[in-house]
Amino acid sequence: MMYNWMERLSDDAEVPTPRRVQPSLSVAFEYVEAENEFNFYIRNVTNYPMTPTLHKTESRAVMHLVKGISRKTSVMGWARTITWQDIKEKDPFTYQTLNVVRASTTIYNEFFTCKVSPREFKNTLLRIQICDIDEHDQNVVVAEMDYWINTHIISQFTQFELPFPPFTPDLGEIELHMTYLPVSERLIVHYSTVTNLKLDEKCKEIFVRGVLFVGGRQFERHQSETKKRSENACTDDGMHFTQKLLFDLDRKYVPKAEVLLHVIQVVEDRDLIVGQVSISMLHSEQGQQMLKALRTTISRVHRLIPSAG
Structure with missing residues (x-):
């Protein structure tokens, strides 16, 4: 039954497999x-x-x-x-x-x-x-x-x-826990953990922002609780964010959906992006695993990459 659901889901939209071509x-x-x-x-x-x-x-x-x-x-x-x-x-x-x-x-x-x-x-x-x-x-x-x-x-x-290889500095990592609930048609990102962040010396606070895109268009934006800077954020111990990011995602739009996660530091009242990770529902390993095991939380650690927002 799960396989048939995935099969119908894939038939609802034509989603080309992205080519991994070096710049x-x-x-x-x-x-x-x-x-x-x-x-x-x-x-x-x-x-x-x-x-x-x-x-x-x-x-x-x-x-x-x-x-x-x-x-x-x-x-x-x-x-x-x-x-x-x-x-x-x-x-x-x-x-x-x-x-x-x-x-x-x-x-x-x-x-x-x-x-x-x-x-x-x-x-x-x-x-x-x-x-x-x-x-x-x-x-x-x-x-x-x-x-x-x-x-x-x-x-x-x-x-x-x-x-011309992409620039991959060591900005830190984020562990994401993701679940898709097909009946309520809801995508949940929760209990995110950031580790080994490269922060500005004047950083005061840190939070995680999540944005849902469907077909390249922005649908919803949510953010975690804001926490005071802790030395744990710059170590393997990490800093934990418990607030759930809840996105309403109709199953027919799942093939075109992508979630963009920004780790943000507050420096002198400005929100500066430390790094980001982008999770495609169909093309990322975590997205594929999540859709094969509906209602099950799938966890992955992602390396942050540079982002201008």
Whole structure:
């Protein structure tokens, strides 16, 4: 009987299986040795990481050009990891594109130039970041890569398509307990636990916000109780939120439903997103398990990813 219910549910709407395709950055580089000029053109990003958002999100590309940075490898031959501390010590040049609307293919179409001497050429790094822009006009990095400008021969403008992995900083985790009740047609998210959060030093309070989207449109928004900051939130012990998030979800809309969870910190009376997780009812492991075991609570720990809201 459970299987038949799931079978009918799947037939109610055509839901394409999402493709997991690595984002790609389209750029062009040129080095004019006679002029000591390094020129670069940021064209676009394809297969851009997309999740539902609460407001229209804009994007910009930010580039940090770092001269004279060491490329030494380890004794084992591993490539050196360049930290932000390494970059700041070299006083980088920073460039950014104009704001554009975020889309699966986000187009920037901007040209930049910088003086780089032949002596500096082999030890110059270009860190390229794709950023969503939050409601406070702050950059939220969603994809990042490092490019040594002497990697390819670029005596004349040459275009490249470079793999551009999503940015996955360690922001913390959230454990979610989810249940779907088919008779009352209600989705319940309850007893959420956040662990190992990376919080601002001025963070005062923390809460969890849940938003139900159906077919990409926002239907309901709820939030947990607000708790005073505790050191447990930054450890494996975690901070627990007991208030249930109750969403009315008609079974015929389940195939198109997605729940967006934000972990939010309050800093100087501003609500800042620490990170998010998005749960598709049909395409996520937790959603699939929940719909196969109706009325049963399914729990999963999710790693938080960057979010501009």
